[in-house]
Amino acid sequence: MLQYNRLMSIDVRHPKELRAAIRGGKLTRTTAGLAPDYVQANLAVLPKEQAYDFLLFCQRNPRSCPLLEVTDAGSAEPKGVAPGADLRTDIVKYRIYKHGEVVDEVTDATAYWRDDLVAFLLGCSFTFEQAMVQAGVRLWHLENEKAVAMWRTNIECRPAGVFHGPMVVSMRPIRPGDLSKAVTASARFPGAHGAPVHIGDPAAIGITDVQKPHYGDAQHMASGDIPVFWACGVTPQAVALASKPPFMITHSPGHMFITDLPNSALSAL
Amino acid sequence: MLQYNRLMSIDVRHPKELRAAIRGGKLTRTTAGLAPDYVQANLAVLPKEQAYDFLLFCQRNPRSCPLLEVTDAGSAEPKGVAPGADLRTDIVKYRIYKHGEVVDEVTDATAYWRDDLVAFLLGCSFTFEQAMVQAGVRLWHLENEKAVAMWRTNIECRPAGVFHGPMVVSMRPIRPGDLSKAVTASARFPGAHGAPVHIGDPAAIGITDVQKPHYGDAQHMASGDIPVFWACGVTPQAVALASKPPFMITHSPGHMFITDLPNSALSAL
Numbered sequence: 132m133l134q135y136n137r138l139m140s141i142d143v144r145h146p147k148e149l150r151a152a153i154r155g156g157k158l159t160r161t162t163a164g165l166a167p168d169y170v171q172a173n174l175a176v177l178p179k180e181q182a183y184d185f186l187l188f189c190q191r192n193p194r195s196c197p198l199l200e201v202t203d204a205g206s207a208e209p210k211g212v213a214p215g216a217d218l219r220t221d222i223v224k225y226r227i228y229k230h231g232e233v234v235d236e237v238t239d240a241t242a243y244w245r246d247d248l249v250a251f252l253l254g255c256s257f258t259f260e261q262a263m264v265q266a267g268v269r270l271w272h273l274e275n276e277k278a279v280a281m282w283r284t285n286i287e288c289r290p291a292g293v294f295h296g297p298m299v300v301s302m303r304p305i306r307p308g309d310l311s312k313a314v315t316a317s318a319r320f321p322g323a324h325g326a327p328v329h330i331g332d333p334a335a336i337g338i339t340d341v342q343k344p345h346y347g348d349a350q351h352m353a354s355g356d357i358p359v360f361w362a363c364g365v366t367p368q369a370v371a372l373a374s375k376p377p378f379m380i381t382h383s384p385g386h387m388f389i390t391d392l393p394n395s396a397l398s399a400l
Numbered sequence: 401m402l403q404y405n406r407l408m409s410i411d412v413r414h415p416k417e418l419r420a421a422i423r424g425g426k427l428t429r430t431t432a433g434l435a436p437d438y439v440q441a442n443l444a445v446l447p448k449e450q451a452y453d454f455l456l457f458c459q460r461n462p463r464s465c466p467l468l469e470v471t472d473a474g475s476a477e478p479k480g481v482a483p484g485a486d487l488r489t490d491i492v493k494y495r496i497y498k499h500g501e502v503v504d505e506v507t508d509a510t511a512y513w514r515d516d517l518v519a520f521l522l523g524c525s526f527t528f529e530q531a532m533v534q535a536g537v538r539l540w541h542l543e544n545e546k547a548v549a550m551w552r553t554n555i556e557c558r559p560a561g562v563f564h565g566p567m568v569v570s571m572r573p574i575r576p577g578d579l580s581k582a583v584t585a586s587a588r589f590p591g592a593h594g595a596p597v598h599i600g601d602p603a604a605i606g607i608t609d610v611q612k613p614h615y616g617d618a619q620h621m622a623s624g625d626i627p628v629f630w631a632c633g634v635t636p637q638a639v640a641l642a643s644k645p646p647f648m649i650t651h652s653p654g655h656m657f658i659t660d661l662p663n664s665a666l667s668a669l
Contacts, residue, residue, distance in 0.1 A: 182452065183451065183455070186452070186455050186456065186459065187455065187470055189459075190455065190459070190467055191470070198459055201456055210558075211460060211558060289479075289480060315669065319669060321590060321668050325668070399588065399590050400587050400588060400668065
């Protein structure tokens with residue numbers, strides 16, 4: 132919390148209030164720092180026709196795709212994680228895709244909603260980062276208001292139907308003295324990517340230049356820092372788009388859905 | 401392990417050897433005590449037509465339905481947990497259901513296999529019981545070669561499509577001094593039902609007589625013992641059969657599928 136408080140604007144209102152403010156157009160920022168004790172989620176919306184394969188892909192790749200919620204076809208209410216919420220209006224910004232290409236970016240997805248759509252909500256890194264910060268782990272990107280560094284790796288996801296592709300990972304430089312805490316604090320949250328998938332040599336997972344991420348910002352590695360890699364929620368989005376589904380809706384980067392689940396609800400211990 | 405060694409026949413061959421012996425008809429016993437350091441799994445096989453709803457039901461009820469594997473339609477190979485195995489032959493005994501009724505019990509399910517079948521493997525209590533025993537927790541039913549006690553509860557599962565019904569729980573009497581260890585040892589295994597869903601008063605979850613289980617054996621409660629309840633793998637089978645699917649295959653009670661996953665693979669920490 133210290134790191135967040137120092138550098139990031141924190142809003143500790145309850146998720147219900149925050150979602151109402153988003154729905155009413157009164158809150159338009161990215162969601163980092165909003166209700167930091169509650170689980171935020173990645174959104175992926177697909178037609179029912181693709182839903183079985185995508186659900187199976189998530190089941191087979193739980194580190195990359197920690198599923199928190201799947202709505203009934205046509206319903207925009209995530210009954211399990213935020214009863215009463217509306218996934219068409221309660222996210223700040225959405226991207227609309229056709230055949231894998233962005234065709235629109237909107238603040239209200241109601242006009243694009245259809246009776247055959249299934250919404251998937253997936254756990255995100257905010258949950259385990261919060262746990263690491265609370266355990267005393269220093270995270271450079273939070274202290275410097277940057278994004279994490281992300282790469283496509285040589286780790287193949289287990290395919291399911293039309294969906295296949297490499298695991299995307301995020302990297303955070305960790306001080307040697309913080310490494311045990313970073314592992315145990317994140318491992319407690321299998322619902323939010325869990326423990327690191329790799330620690331150390333970037334080349335071992337196919338990363339040739341640790342200063343040149345495929346997505347996000349390059350990280351500052353202080354002397355002795357160890358690069359630590361976690362499965363990243365960009366994976367399912369990248370895999371879904373690579374299959375060029377006829378239609379898909381996602382949240383816009385940084386603008387997550389805020390659930391009613393306290394972070395502790397995802398803790399295994 | 402002490403409890404197992406004292407009273408139960410242990411076979412520590414690798415799962416591959418045990419499955420070969422089962423396939424060849426040379427091993428016909430129940431699987432308790434076989435390869436105790438490896439994950440055993442419940443089997444449910446359904447036509448593709450019911451597979452989406454069942455997969456969604458498992459996603460929505462992870463405590464009762466900890467999914468370990470879902471095969472591609474028509475494939476009997478559980479590639480994720482036991483590559484090379486054959487789910488039609490590598491289980492000792494199967495039950496064949498039509499419209500929710502048992503129509504056959506067989507030692508080889510090949511004759512019943514179809515191109516549209518999807519096999520689901522779900523984590524089972526052996527994994528967390530082994531963890532509790534290794535943590536020093538005494539378990540009456542293991543020491544006395546009984547089954548656990550099981551009840552349908554007043555806890556409704558979250559429905560998905562055609563599947564709905566109450567959570568079935570298993571109960572083990574725990575000594576007060578063992579309670580913390582019982583909780584933490586089982587909580588480490590969210591892939592095998594995880595932490596207890598209830599501790600103490602049976603009436604709170606709709607159980608009227610703790611000496612009269614709906615399934616399994618009544619447990620001996622020593623003075624001071626606390627009844628501890630875990631979500632049970634009977635839930636998905638009961639829920640699936642209650643929907644009277646046209647066709648379904650399961651393992652026969654006590655005759656689980658033995659995977660290549662060490663128990664530690666399911667541990668969150």
